[in-house]
Amino acid sequence: MSTGQQDPIPRSFLGEYPKLLSEVSETGRLPRREELEALRSLGELSAEGGHGLRHVVSLFVGETRRLWGTLPGIARTADAVERARTGDALLAVLDAAVSAIGEGHERAQRLAMRQEEGKRREFIDDLLYGRSDLGRLAERAQRFGLQLAQAHAVAVAVAEEAYDDVHPTVRRIQRELLGRFGERDVLLSTKEGRLVCIAASNERTMVDAFAALAEKPGLGYPAAVRVAIGREHSGAGGVVRSYEEALGALDLAERLGLDSVRLNASELLVFPVLLRDREAMGDLVRTVLEPLTEARGGAVPLLETLAECAAAGYVNAEAARRLGVSVRTLSYRLERIRLLTGYDPGDALHRYTLETAAMGARLLGWPQSDI
DSSP, X not given: OOSSOOSOOOGGGGTXXXXXXXXXXXXXXXXXXXXXXXXXXXXXXXXXXTOOHHHHHHHHHHHHHHHHTTSHHHXXXXXXXXXXXXXXXXXXXXXXXXXXXXXXXXXXXXXXXXXXXXXXXXXXXXXXXXXXXXXXXXXXXHHTTOOTXXXXXEEEEEESXXXXXXXXXXXXXXXXXXXXXXXXXXXXXXXXXXXXXXXXXXXXHHHHHHHHHHHOOOTTSOOEEEEEEOOOEEHHHHHHHHHHHHHHHHHHHHHHTOOOSEEEGGGGTHHHHHHHTHHHHHHHHHHHHGGGGGSTTOSHHHHHHHHHHHHTTTOHHHHHHHHTSOHHHHHHHHHHHHHHHSOOTTSHHHHHHHHHHHHHHHHHTTTTSOO
8 A cells, every 4th residue: 555646536535524514614513423434434545545644634625725715604704703613613623524534544554554564474474484385475575575586694683582573672673774775675574582684695784784783772772692694595495494594503502502692504504414413423422421421520510621622722721711710620620531531632633522522412412411
């Protein structure tokens, strides 16, 4: 539904308004309930016909001015007081008519917006889950500003509190993106409490801007805990794939306890490879790390030691600082790992085996759960 004037508004939209003016000029009465409802219906029809409210109001104001001097209550008396009283009554009718027309116009627009939002949500569901014929999906995508023949990337943001369409942060991000980029090949929506941005590959700056705004939306707006960006893929199936990659990155970050706020799926490709053969990964974890459960305090402190040593590039002073222990304690733990597992963290090949097994343990939830 357009909000601008497409064709001249026909005079039929005036309905019984001229007759109402004539009666009010003679009696001074107020509009009746059914007359106001008829005006509301005219407002709805004008909205459905694609006529903006400003143009509809202009039609009624213009008709009032055109008839003013010919109305019985004005034309038949020369008494200034009486003419003023009649004029006040007519202006009251005009005010009531404009208000009723506005209510009807807004009611029709709200209904149209709800219907459009319903179609938009249905399209997004079909797009993100690949539940529709690709040809039909591509046709529907054009209506929402997407050209699915292009490559697209999907970014997903999550916060402490769930996002929804009326969330203030969502509204702010929408305003900022529209103000900065205008209407481009991009779609922003909420899905299952997450905020989703779908953008064409030639609008990668849009995805990056979305991520930056989600991370720092401004004072008083809740920031995203994490933002994951899937890789660019072509076609409708590419949107699904990028979306799944973004969700997978969020899941991996949660399971691995990653500190990064922004995640790129392209930088996490090694983890799906590690998990592709879950049985083999479980066997590696059990074979290499099971002996750590015999240590005093269990395997968890030693697994944390391996993780922080890897993050610190095996600089013992930095790793000890991260762990909040002394370098001497760190050295003791590394020696315990060597003695219990038979793998020496100081040896490059042994170190790789230990790191891979430790990463697999985090992915599989070991030793908290059996594998």
